[in-house]
Amino acid sequence: MAFFDLFNYWIFIVLMMIGLYTVIVSPNLAKKVIGLSVFQSAIFLFLISLSKVRGGAVPITVPPAELYSNPLPHALVLTAIVVSVSTLAVALAIIINIRQAYGTVEDDEMEKAEGH
């Protein structure tokens, strides 16, 4: 009962762990970045889910309602998405450069190239 009431938190945790697992385990840099993306999306879902108020209306004041859902987290998430996308862009740019410099984007092969 409580489990299903808190389903948003469960989804957030599961997605977050999937993302983190991918980051930690996969040797391919592009996959790591995808994992990072999933991880960050989980956090966004968490924040958005905080804003939903049961029985609350869409936060538009015309026509007036008694209870509104909270619009603030949406603003936060929009900002965070921008940050996330920028991070993704920088990450991909670096990965392209790595591909040019190392010829590969697998981290074990990169380490071998450096002679570790």
Place this chain on the structure above:
Amino acid sequence: MLALVLFVPFLGAVLIALLGRWPVYRDSVSVATAVCLFGSVVGLVARIDGGASQQLALLEIAPGLRLAFGVEPLGLLFALVASGLWVVTSVYAIGYMRAHHEAHQTRFYTCFALTLGAAMGIALAGNLVTLFVFYEAMTLVTYPLVTHYGTETAVRAGRVYLGYLLGTSIGLLLLAVTWTWILAGTLDFQKGGFLAGKADRTTLLVLLALYAFGIGKAALMPFHRWLPAAMVAPTPVSALLHAVAVVKAGVFSVMKIVLYVFGTDLLHETGLSVWLMYVAGATILIASLIALAQDDLKARLAYSTVSQLSYIVLGAAIANPAGVLGGSMHILMHAFGKITLFFCAGAIAVTTHKTKVSEMAGIGKSMPITMFAFLISSLSIIGLPPFGGAWSKWYLILGAVEAAQLPLVGVLLLSSLLNIAYLMPVAIRAFFVGGSTSEEGESIKEAPLACVAPLCVTAVGCLLLFFFAADVYQFLSPLVQP
């Protein structure tokens, strides 16, 4: 006048560094600075005798951390010894460095002057912070002197030197100083000490241990290894610094802390320092035994110094008037004796290129003045009249008896025997054994005058100190009066 004492060596160092290209001027400035410093210290002593007290607060580094200076008999004694012997050593150094055609002489003389500046800072320190700052400064400024030759051995020796000295001072001494600050709220030296009643016995015991071992320059075992390692330096360095300035800074600090931080009454009542007496006693004996086994003359003298330093620590640990006065006097007596011994070792090395005792048979014939000076200073170190060392040893034994520490009396007497065992053979072999490499015509060939004159001066000093010991006693007596 106090400010002058502090200022002269540093000004001298700057001038020496600038005059590097003109050796004659540079060396003259070096000697002149030494003379000026000695003059300033004497002037300071005279002014104090007139009844005035001098204090100088220089700088507040941070709240509670003040660089302040003040005069008291022990500090003045150390300042006199260091500055006076610097005059002699600077003459000796000129002779030695030129005879050896040493490189980097400017750096040498500059660091020498800086070291003396640091010594003055330690001597005249008015609180533990100032003492610590100049203590560390001295370690750093003597490093280039120890590693002067720049060889692989010199660098490695330098590492041992720094490792022991900075390791003990940062790891143990700094801890002790900050702890004292927290316990007592002050770091200013006060007659009779200021730690009484500020902490329980265990804490005070630990604190004393931290101080005693943290002051690595006092060469208390097991933190003594830096001293033999530092023998890799040129002999003038060994002479002044490791017989006089650096090591005496160490034991001076120990004595000062016993008198002005803990207070002899506190140590008496609580028996806090009994263990220190025995550590010092052990150091005296063990170092003497090691000295016996050394063939290299400088190494033998180094271990002898380790042993002699613990006489002073012993005096401080016994903490009764006789012990304190004996230990303090020994600062003076041992300085004169040991510096002469090192001067002789250097003179022998310069003239005959011999460094090992086993090779020194018969050199008494070619270097009679040097070896005679060696003999005199050996006798002073052993503690026989009519040489100065007799008095300090006498007071130390008296102190041990009064403190009912008879085993320590035994230690002192035994160590005199050991001193005979490792010092006399050198002189005996020099005078009474025939030369192994028989040079045709054992003509007298002494070291250059600049080397021989200083060692004569200090040897005569050993003799004179016997007769002036009463004046020294008078000078130091305020230390033990309530």
Place this chain on the structure above:
Amino acid sequence: MQSHLPALIVIIPLLVALVLPMLGRGHKPWFLATLATWGVFAMTIALELQVSGLARDPSAPQTFLSYPIGNWRIPWGIEFRVDALNIFILLVIAMVSAVVTFYARLSIGSSIPPERIRFFYAAWLLFITGLLGVTMSGDIFNVYVLIEVSALASYTLVAMGRYQSRKALSGSINYLVLGTIGASFFLIGVGYLYSVTGTLNMADLADRLEPLHDNRAVITAFAFLLVGLSVKMALFPLHGWLPDAHGYAPPIVSALLSGVAIKVGAYVMIRLIFSVLGVEFSFVKLPTGPVLWVLASLAILLGSYTAIQQTSLKRLLAYSSVAQIGYIALGFSLANENGLTGSLIHIFNHALMKSGLFLVAGIISYRLGEADLNRLAGLGRKMPFTMAALTAGGLGLIGVPLTSGFISKWYLVTGAIERGLIPLAVVILLGSILALIYVWKVVEIVYFKPVSDLAREVTEAPWSLVLPAWTLIGASLYFGVDASLSSSLAQRAARLLLAQP
């Protein structure tokens, strides 16, 4: 009259950063960037005078300066809030960036292709903007955003080291992944705090969190926030990104990263622990103290120990930074005035020393290509001023008296002893001894080894490189002899933090 300084300090570098890519080759980007950073420094000093004025004025309603962005009413709008703590950090950031940016002309000019230089400076200014903003911001989500702004810029800047070594790229991507995870953890923490209190303004949060000390969401938030910030500040064991990132980035980037950026992370942690959540919650209810003591001690000991084994000067300095952050963390985890003062003053002192040392490493790269330790052999004779700066900075890291490092150690050790935590005092001093070993290793190579073939023709570096390095190292020596300014600022900030009701 509302002073607009807080906003200007952040806006000006931002705007200049946007202008720079349009400027083409040549030295104009450097020149404008230097002007911008110097302007920021001047404005920060002016701001400091304003804040001090407020502190001294008995009729002033509050001891901090509050600036609502866009005039939106606080606590709904974002607030820039300057009090005794962050003005101190702002001064550090502004001063170090001003000096390092000036230095950058020759250093960057020789290591990055000319057509990329304007982009470098643009990223550089964005990095500085982010750091200034994080320090100034009074809104916790705004802190997250600006942390990410500076972080993204820094990932780019680190990657620019690829023109010297391709390992800069792998270092950068590693830094990016770890840094993003850290920042995301921080965001989770922000989310939890918001869910419980409904506000993002830090002062407002502090009020609303007071009755909520037993709330599990708050405790969880605290945990996430601290872990996220530990990544940003490179606190053991989340420091793994630092050695590669700092080791292979261009020297001035390492200077600012090691000297300033990780300190800003520490600042945010201090702000959260003391101002937002409060000493009562952080130290009495939760075992933050003991946890930080252990981690900080490990950072100090393991960081210094690893530094001893490095063969590259920059990596040695990087591991040294890990240890120094340990000191800072140890200081504030003691939660007493001496400890906090020590922590804050070490932020200041280490910024000066480490940035100066990285600038010296940059000079060596400029002359010799790579700052591998063996290449330093015998440079003491060839580049006396530079190597003297290296030695002086090294002595500061050890904490020899008359260097500023000693002042930090003094406060830290007294703080530890006051709390009765003698083992921590021993750890701090042991760290100094380990620092002695790795510094002396470098000193011996520089002064005692014969000159290597590479360095035969080397002469002293140009003054535009040596002067900034000496400015920073000289300042670190000055503040070791006369620490009245730095210690009074640090103490004032420490008292403010501990006096929070």
